Amino acid sequence: MLQHLTIKDFVIVDRLELEFSNGFGALTGETGAGKSILIDALALALGERADAGVVRSGCDRAEVAATFDVAPLPEVAAWLAANDLDADNELMLRRVVDAGGRSRAYINGSPATVQQLREVGEWLVDIHGQHAHQSLLRNDAQRALLDAHAGLGATVREVGVAWKTWRDAEQALRGASEGVEALQREREQLQWQIGELDALAFGDDEWATLDVEHRRLGHAASLIEGAQYALAVLAEDDAACERQIDSVADRLAGLAEYDPALAEVAELLGSVQAELSEAVSTLRRYADRVDLDPSRLAEVERRMDAVMTNARKFRVQPPELPGLLAGWRQRLAELDESADLAALEAKVATAQQAYLSVAGKLSAGRKKAAAEMGKAVSEVMRQLALSSGRFEVALPAVAGGAVYGLEQVEFRIGGLAGNEAKPLAKVASGGELSRISLAIQVLTSRSASVPTLIFDEVDVGIGGGVAEIVGRLLRELGSERQVLCVTHLPQVAAQANWQWQVSKATRNGATLSAIRPLDDDGRVQEIARMLGGVEITDITLQHARELLNLRVLA
Template sequence: MLSELLIRSFVVIDELRIPLGPGLSVVTGETGAGKSLLVDALGLVLGSRADAGVIRAGADTAEVIATFDLTPDSPAHAWLAERDLTADTDQCIVRRVVAPDRSRAFINATPVPLQLLRELGERLLDLHGQHEHQALMRRDVQRSLLDAYAGAGHEAQALASVVTALAALRARHRALQEAAEQRAARASLVRYQLDELEGLRPQAGEWQDLNTTERRLAHAQELMSGISGLVALLSEGDDALSSALEKAMSTLRQLLRHEPRLAEVEGLLASAGVEISEAAIALNRIAGDLESEPLDLPALEARVAHWHDLARKHRVPPEELPELWGRLAAEHESLQGDGDAIAELAREIAGREHEAAGLAQALSAKRAAASPALAQAVTEEMGRLGLGSARLQAALTPEALSVNGCEAVEFLVSPAPDAPFKPLAKIASGGELSRISLALQVVLADVCAGPTLIFDEVDVGIGGAVAEIVGLRLHELAKTRQVLCITHLPQVAAQGDTHLLVEKGETGGRTISSVEVLTQARRIEEIARMLGGIAVSARTRALARDMLRG
């Protein structure tokens, strides 16, 4: 419920603080007093566009603050909670400040983008009047009204949830398929690389062994010749080291008889003899190994070249080929087996599609059944509200399944029996739209408890009995929700629970609009003025009293 509206420096308004209560609040005043400025100010709070022209002359900014009392189960309260914009109290304060160069919006003192202000405004206020404020012009609002009348809110909500989930599943399925295709391409490349490496089968440490063996085989003849020469030098022939050492040992033994200290030298020469003998044995063993080793140098060189080629191709050092082989084998293993997940997701999508089709069919059936009934009920109410033979049609146009169902919903109006049906925006004036909105609200009163309703121009072009019916319908609506109506008709004003009078005057050479909450006595005077014009008589006062008594 809108509990207070504060307007500062807005057009001809200096400052207005307007308290509002439940039920029906009516706003009256002379033409040009500024009644519609209240609606414009509310539109500003709802997030409508603003320009510097709304700033009162001499002021730096224009400001509108609307205070709402919320119940914990209201859509607005849930919306605020989802966005962490709730206040410490059950109130919501919406503020809009317009400066020459820009405007700012606040929800409970938190700066917000204008779009958020519009979203919240749709949950707080429903303006019926000028086209730019008219929620009824929107297809989504029309669809929601038909669903409320059809009692299809559950199906519509469930379908929207399932279709949204279905879209997410399809997106995931596409992503998995794309990933699977990429994985398959990668797996193919890795398989090709593995086949190359498996042809080589490189082993850890093999590269070092290959290089050592290659060097040895490349110098085999040189090694054999050198080793043979060394063996001959050490132990073969009269000139060998071993023969010379034997002669030295023989001479030393003879000398030892005369010099005992030569015993140490004898030991050293004996040890040297043993070392020479062992060196010759080792050389012969190596020579034997070299003779027994196959001298397939071309094959060895070919394998070394193969290592080099693969290392260069994969841009790694040759010694890292065994590790690369293992890595590629592990990667190839990991790239397998995503088909099961895709198939499972496809089954889940099929199940959701079946569920969505069932919900859409049920929703379509309810809409098809309710559409003519709603059109008939609203048409009858439109006739009672002075719209003559105008007719409303809730047209259903088949379309592809979406979160909104399998059909588009659009309210069409025919102003006369022989006139074609056209969209509301193309055929209804501001006053007619307000009365069509009122007719819809009356028909939907028991099934659609909306937010605060604001009616402007609802009484344009009517009077007498029709005006009284409009007032009564507004009063009936106000039993279940808050209604604010700007009116020129005493029959409508007399139905108000609260009466606000807008007046324009001059203060200090400035034109200023003011708002007064009327007492019962002042209400009699205002309604008498509306009945009798400038001259208020005892007769018009008496009639005003009778109208207020109901």
């Protein structure tokens, strides 16, 4: 669960250090005090999009750090290990945004990506925004909600992959059927080109070998002359180096008997004699081997000319010809496969059957979850003064299927405007829609494994006794996991196990937001303010105490 949150220079917050408790907590305060800023800051640490607007005016950067107890979440430890990040019973997510809008992310002190924050955040916190009921009017949101509630995420992804495979197979068949003549012309062109290079039989490293041999054969006369000249100077002339060095070495060796200082020079000359002798031997072997071979030179030149002709024909460099041939062969194999319409039709049928199989599995899961969800949401609706309403999840078929399966998901309501169940958007008023949305969120949160749930003014449009019931529902959730609710309703706040008050003040010319925990007396005062407005009377305070006592007695 969420343990600690540090916020620095974020919007109108200069610095906040918040310690969270378990159970149900309420965040209250006057309109505009910045109640939702805490939620926005936490969302930033969980990987939400960042921009320069979150940096407090006049500051260089904003920073948010959230610490979680993840000891009961082995999947988080596994994820951290898989991503080469330090794992412990505590997890810290940190986000820094500078005044230019650039952001940096950290997990347990190590640099991370925003995508990694989002991934690990899915196991930690579930935030229900104040406008969540608006998304419930969209079929895609309804479908996603049902699938998530039923734990069908993996099956949905399988269906998407199977759908793409089926569509790709159909596209290949359609392309082959529509372009038979063009494909045939391409096949003939490729066959001719491959035949040309097959006849050339040009190897991968042949051009480099030909180039070396051509340079050697083309300069054979110079090579022979140079080798003979070197042998003459080094060993064969009367004044050859070898003889001269031998004479000097013998002379110094004799003189070294009179002065040992010359012994070192004589020894060095001995080394020179050995190396010079080896060089002369190597030169003689080379001179014996190298010769003029005009016929071989002509043969190499003819081969290089044939290679260059093909390279110019196909507009590549000579060393690129083998790779070009390999590419043509691969393309010809693909065309041969695409020309087999029967094989392509079989692939389409196989892919279709695979899609229908996994989509059928998804349909079965949705059908079961739809019935359970309809019954459960209807029960919560009755608690929220919608006793005449009936919630249903319809699964109208989609002709031919779709990337998301064989059916659409449609939330329907019966009993509010006639007995016949109709789409949610056509039946519910604004206040009813808000309550229905809350019922769905409470239900889906109960089935989720996320340890921390945050509700950001989801009780908009609710009041009176219904508000008290909403508070009780949230408190019930708080007995199972950590719940935080931003609310303007005293009936909801009074049901909380703990409460924070958000206030706004001007300091040194800057408007700043602050949050303080409330003790029992502070809660009475805050609930009274929420009940009575500007002037708090004894009657208002008594009413506040009664609301808080109802929580204790419930």
